Amino acid sequence: MDNYHIFIASCVEGLDTQVPRIIKNILESNIPNEYAHIIVGGCSSNETYYKDGVEIVHVTYRCFEFTPHIYIASNPDKYDFDFGFLTHDTVYFGKDFYNLMKEQISHLRTTGSYDTMRIDNEWPSMNIGIYSKKIIVQNMGRLNEIIINTNDRDELIRLKHKLTGYEDFILNQNSYTNHTNVSEKIERDFEGVYGSISHGLLRTFKYIDFVKYQSNAYNIQSIDICKID
16 A cells, blocks of 8 residues: 555534644645545534545544544445554644655564554653554554543543543554654643643654644643644
């Protein structure tokens, strides 16, 4: 397979902010839009449509960054891929990201026996990284244990705290360790669209031309939509 898929987790609160921003980022990078999928949790109904060639999938359940994992596991035959890259929407793809990640996936394929690759080997990878479809489907049972079907803010905050115990739980299964996978970190404050302020990290992954805006780096401070400049 010469191409691979990118699955981006988003939520209904970000439909007017993060989703348009990430689509613009995809179009300005070298990512083929037909291989980019944004899975939006907490919507009023299930539907699929396309914006500038990028697939937008609305689902009613909520599971933060695990929303695409659950969608893939629930629809294992929809996407034809062996390995894909899964991430949050609070990221930035550089112009070299797609080709550099293809090299990472090709390297993982040549090992012949691994299912995942973390984006960071020194710090938690925030569930961002390369996954085989097989390992995602195999974990559907445990993913079902954490899924919720409400937009109640208190329930979402409880889920966010609960998910700290699930960080990288799939990425740590049958994982290939590439010692070049590290990030540069800069501490900074983040402002949410509703005015909240949280202290976190700007994490830059130069080896794949990728940036993560991590507003909850040290503890869960907010589930507000993070403004990205």
